[in-house]
Amino acid sequence: MNKYDKFNLNTGIIGILGHPIKHSYSPLMHNIAFELNRLNYIFLPFDVPQNSLKDAVKGMLALGFKGFNITLPHKEAIIQHLKNVSEEASMVGAVNTVVNDNGVLYGYNTDVAGIYETLLPYKEDISGKPISIIGSGGASRSVIYTIIRYFKPGKVNIINRNLQKAESLKEYFSAKMHFNNLHSYELYPPDLRDVLKTSKLIVNTTSVGMYPNVDDSVITEYEHFSKEQIVFDLIYNPVKTKLLMLAEAAGAECLDGLKMFVHQGAKAFQLWTGQEMPVDKILKTLRLYISTD
Numbered sequence: 669m670n671k672y673d674k675f676n677l678n679t680g681i682i683g684i685l686g687h688p689i690k691h692s693y694s695p696l697m698h699n700i701a702f703e704l705n706r707l708n709y710i711f712l713p714f715d716v717p718q719n720s721l722k723d724a725v726k727g728m729l730a731l732g733f734k735g736f737n738i739t740l741p742h743k744e745a746i747i748q749h750l751k752n753v754s755e756e757a758s759m760v761g762a763v764n765t766v767v768n769d770n771g772v773l774y775g776y777n778t779d780v781a782g783i784y785e786t787l788l789p790y791k792e793d794i795s796g797k798p799i800s801i802i803g804s805g806g807a808s809r810s811v812i813y814t815i816i817r818y819f820k821p822g823k824v825n826i827i828n829r830n831l832q833k834a835e836s837l838k839e840y841f842s843a844k845m846h847f848n849n850l851h852s853y854e855l856y857p858p859d860l861r862d863v864l865k866t867s868k869l870i871v872n873t874t875s876v877g878m879y880p881n882v883d884d885s886v887i888t889e890y891e892h893f894s895k896e897q898i899v900f901d902l903i904y905n906p907v908k909t910k911l912l913m914l915a916e917a918a919g920a921e922c923l924d925g926l927k928m929f930v931h932q933g934a935k936a937f938q939l940w941t942g943q944e945m946p947v948d949k950i951l952k953t954l955r956l957y958i959s960t961d
């Protein structure tokens with residue numbers, strides 16, 4: 669095979685649908701992994717506005733796509749177009765990965781695997797302790813679910829700019845997961861000093877601090893952090909956010925979003941191809957690429 673007939677009728681096509689989609693690193697990650705594993709697959713980004721989702725799904729089915737990733741703003745809306753949704757994705761209420769099995773669409777949430785892999789080395793530290801999660805969107809739902817399901821926290825604080833959304837997540841997960849020690853707070857750091865300081869783990873699930881707004885942070889004082897803490901920012905571009913810089917200045921253990929990003933991708937890769945993604949190689953390559961992009 670020469671490089672000009674690399675792609676042919678047997679090429680497995682995978683896409684990512686979102687709006688906007690310009691800044692996604694998923695195509696880069698998966699195309700490197702296909703090449704490393706010598707798979708005849710290609711991964712392409714598609715900018716699909718909200719009202720075009722149904723047509724996009726129809727088109728992908730007609731063209732025989734092997735599967736696709738779903739990102740903002742479609743992670744919830746996609747569910748109505750799927751035949752089957754995994755128990756985990758239905759509990760979280762969001763799908764980020766779809767597999768096309770001969771015309772039948774199956775939905776999964778691989779963000780859960782990404783969060784799980786990132787926090788696994790800290791399982792003992794987190795168990796039985798207070799945890800604070802900032803944000804109340806789809807990413808926050810995956811974090812709340814993963815932490816309650818796999819990490820046995822003592823208490824979970826949901827902190828959000830819009831208090832009502834934090835309250836409705838509290839109600840939802842208290843009922844669905846029978847976990848009663850959930851609390852909701854408005855994002856106003858001066859009043860949250862004690863809540864934040866006593867949290868063993870703080871997770872930022874909002875997009876505040878993401879490229880290009882790299883000088884923004886949901887928490888702006890390093891006094892809100894301590895050296896006993898673990899601070900996890902789901903953002904991976906930049907790898908070290910303003911929030912993580914503040915947490916680092918206070919001596920906290922810092923976790924960036926890149927490991928989660930690669931592990932959610934690895935789980936999706938496995939669902940589409942049946943193969944393992946070379947996670948360590950991909951992590952190294954992306955870390956280098958993003959810091960110099």
Ligand code: ATR
Binds near residue numbers: 808874
């Ligand atoms: P995702 O699915 O990635 O979580 P989302 O559903 O748009 O994205 O949720 C984004 C979260 O970031 C929300 O909790 C949002 O707060 P609101 O519910 O108050 O809108 C939070 N967020 C976004 N921009 C923010 C900002 N400038 N300050 C504080 N929170 C912000």
